[in-house]
Amino acid sequence: NNLSIQYSATSDKKTVINLTNHAYFNLNGYDGGDVLGHTLQINADKFTAIDENSIPTGELPLVAGTPFDFTAEKTIGKDIEEDFPQLKNGMGYDHNFCVADYDGTLKTIAVAKADKSGIKMEVKTTEPGVQLYTGNFLDGTVKGKNGISYPQRASVCLETQHYPDSPNKAHWPSVVLEPGKTYTSHCIFQFGVVK
Numbered sequence: 731n732n733l734s735i736q737y738s739a740t741s742d743k744k745t746v747i748n749l750t751n752h753a754y755f756n757l758n759g760y761d762g763g764d765v766l767g768h769t770l771q772i773n774a775d776k777f778t779a780i781d782e783n784s785i786p787t788g789e790l791p792l793v794a795g796t797p798f799d800f801t802a803e804k805t806i807g808k809d810i811e812e813d814f815p816q817l818k819n820g821m822g823y824d825h826n827f828c829v830a831d832y833d834g835t836l837k838t839i840a841v842a843k844a845d846k847s848g849i850k851m852e853v854k855t856t857e858p859g860v861q862l863y864t865g866n867f868l869d870g871t872v873k874g875k876n877g878i879s880y881p882q883r884a885s886v887c888l889e890t891q892h893y894p895d896s897p898n899k900a901h902w903p904s905v906v907l908e909p910g911k912t913y914t915s916h917c918i919f920q921f922g923v924v925k
Contacts, residue, residue, distance in 0.1 A: 732920040739913040747913050748892045748905045754865065754885035755919075757844030757851060760875040764883040765864070766807025767845035772800035772860065773838060774827035778893050780819050786895040790828060791816075798825065803841070806864060806886060821866040822883070826893050832858040832903075836916055840888050843924050854918040855890035858903045863887040890917040 737749045756762045777798050779789040793799040797809030797817060810822050817823070829839055839860045840853040853860065864886055870879045896905040907913045 731922060732918050735917045737913070737915040739907065740911070741907050742909055744909060745907045746897050746905050747907050748894075748896065749913075749915060750861070750889040750891040751917060752887060752889055753919075754887055755842070755851060756885045757842060757849040758846040761878050762844070762846060764807075764881070765886045766805060766810065766883055768806050768886060769803045769843045769845070770800050770806050770840065770862075770886070771803040772827050772840045772862065773830050774860070775801065775830045776828040777816075778826040778828065778859070778895075779816060780825060782819050784820060784824060786826070786893065786899065788899050788901075793827070798823075798827075800827070800840075800862075803843075805845075807883075810864065810883075822864045823862045824864070824866055826859045826861045826891070828893070829855070829858050829860070836918070839890065842886065842888070848924045850922045850924050852918075852920040852922070853888045853890065854916075854920065856914070856916045857890040857892060859891055859893050861887065861889040861891060861894070863889065890915070 776790040778786045797812045797814050839855050842851045865883045868880045868882050870881045872880045892905045893902045896902045
């Protein structure tokens with residue numbers, strides 16, 4: 731009942747590496763409409779702020795008291811249209827969330843639940859972050875199974891990773907792989923049903 735992705739890499743030269751998977755999910759099915767009714771919980775107390783070009787600024791604001799607070803389960807659509815600068819910069823959620831108790835071991839970073847199908851997806855990772863993307867740039871031109879069009883917010887991505895732009899932020903967890911060392915990363919998308 732899970733999709734397990736294990737990454738491994740070595741290099742003979744100093745290399746920047748930050749691998750992820752960019753799968754889009756709609757737990758109500760390919761024809762399930764938008765994901766605004768999906769509930770989401772993320773084990774993160776901070777997120778990486780972005781500028782108007784979606785480039786991380788280096789700031790790690792607390793999620794508490796903002797639309798980015800998913801520490802308690804809430805619907806994806808609850809705060810997505812709030813008048814909040816970071817939501818405007820990303821046209822919705824397109825931000826990395828920082829794992830609250832990161833120590834490099836495999837742990838649950840997020841849990842998403844569908845509002846119609848009852849499907850639940852738990853995301854586990856060894857990475858310090860997860861990028862939440864809410865299909866902000868989908869516009870109905872992409873067609874999927876049986877010709878279904880995917881409009882804005884038709885899916886959600888939860889991409890486990892190191893923080894974006896880490897090579898330019900010395901105070902963030904490093905993405906530099908030293909020669910002869912091995913990069914490893916593990917991500918699990920585990921599926922079940924809401925009980």
